[in-house]
Amino acid sequence: MNETDYIGITESQKETWATGDFNEIARQNVVMAETLVETVDPHPGQRVLDVACGSGTAALVAERRYCEVTGIDYVPGLIQRATARAQANRQPVDFRVGDAQDMPFPDDSFDVVLSVYGVQFAPDQERAARELLRVCKPGGKIGLMGPIPEGWSGDWFAAHAEYMPPPPGVHSPLRWGTDEGSEELLGPGIQSIENTRRTALQYYRSVNHAVEVFSTYFGPTIRALEELDPVDQESLLDDLNTIMSRYNRATDGTAIVENEYLQTAAIKA
Numbered sequence: 001m002n003e004t005d006y007i008g009i010t011e012s013q014k015e016t017w018a019t020g021d022f023n024e025i026a027r028q029n030v031v032m033a034e035t036l037v038e039t040v041d042p043h044p045g046q047r048v049l050d051v052a053c054g055s056g057t058a059a060l061v062a063e064r065r066y067c068e069v070t071g072i073d074y075v076p077g078l079i080q081r082a083t084a085r086a087q088a089n090r091q092p093v094d095f096r097v098g099d100a101q102d103m104p105f106p107d108d109s110f111d112v113v114l115s116v117y118g119v120q121f122a123p124d125q126e127r128a129a130r131e132l133l134r135v136c137k138p139g140g141k142i143g144l145m146g147p148i149p150e151g152w153s154g155d156w157f158a159a160h161a162e163y164m165p166p167p168p169g170v171h172s173p174l175r176w177g178t179d180e181g182s183e184e185l186l187g188p189g190i191q192s193i194e195n196t197r198r199t200a201l202q203y204y205r206s207v208n209h210a211v212e213v214f215s216t217y218f219g220p221t222i223r224a225l226e227e228l229d230p231v232d233q234e235s236l237l238d239d240l241n242t243i244m245s246r247y248n249r250a251t252d253g254t255a256i257v258e259n260e261y262l263q264t265a266a267i268k269a
């Protein structure tokens with residue numbers, strides 16, 4: 001039997017996310033983090049965990065409600081960035097390096113567990129889902145936002161996968177972005193789940209600028225480009241340009257790209 005090498009895949013993905021500077025991409029995630037916190041509605045004093053927090057965007061939003069916030073991500077450079085952001089704004093958030101598939105917290109530690117385009121990337125999805133549920137207290141809330149198989153994110157994933165096929169034996173992160181997938185993954189441990197399709201707009205100076213931002217700062221795009229020969233590099237960049245143009249709603253030469261995603265709000269049993 002061929003066992004999936006989750007440890008090796010996690011290491012390789014960690015290197016990918018450490019490449020570039022996700023904080024630059026995360027400016028587009030602020031509006032999603034605000035919406036998620038508003039939906040899940042943590043109250044002051046509640047313990048909130050932001051899983052795969054990157055540079056801490058959702059954690060910082062939750063802390064503004066005077067919640068007791070922890071953020072975890074496996075890329076040390078992003079945790080440093082998150083810590084620097086929190087310090088600059090004098091926000092007391094406990095940011096830690098760690099893997100979403102094996103979190104360093106006791107059972108039932110948090111009232112609210114959040115993840116914005118984060119936990120979905122863990123290769124061992126069942127294990128990551130069990131961890132979300134384990135660290136959340138009974139009756140606590142789990143709020144997720146992530147990509148879906150359709151629209152901008154679906155096309156974006158498909159373009160990258162065409163040039164850099166995902167490791168065999170691993171489910172796509174897009175599984176979390178479907179009703180069936182999210183219910184399958186969280187189902188065993190929850191009393192309710194509500195999935196809502198939402199749209200966020202991503203703003204760039206132009207379509208070319210949008211592609212340049214991703215090819216300069218977004219780890220998965222940078223890694224794909226590094227692996228390709230010059231002809232395929234051009235062709236991936238062309239495809240990304242086409243996708244940005246397809247979802248661009250601006251008519252003044254700028255780019256306002258429509259990103260439809262799935263919001264999942266669940267309550268632990």
Ligand SMILES: C[S@@+](CC[C@H](N)C(=O)[O-])C[C@H]1O[C@@H](n2cnc3c(N)ncnc32)[C@H](O)[C@@H]1O
Binds near residue numbers: 010018022051052058
């Ligand atoms: C698309 S970024 C989103 C970051 C952040 N949630 C935000 O909205 O700005 C994905 C993040 O997930 C983190 N990540 C992916 N897999 C992870 C894992 N298994 N454990 C911890 N962090 C992980 C990456 O390091 C990266 O910071």
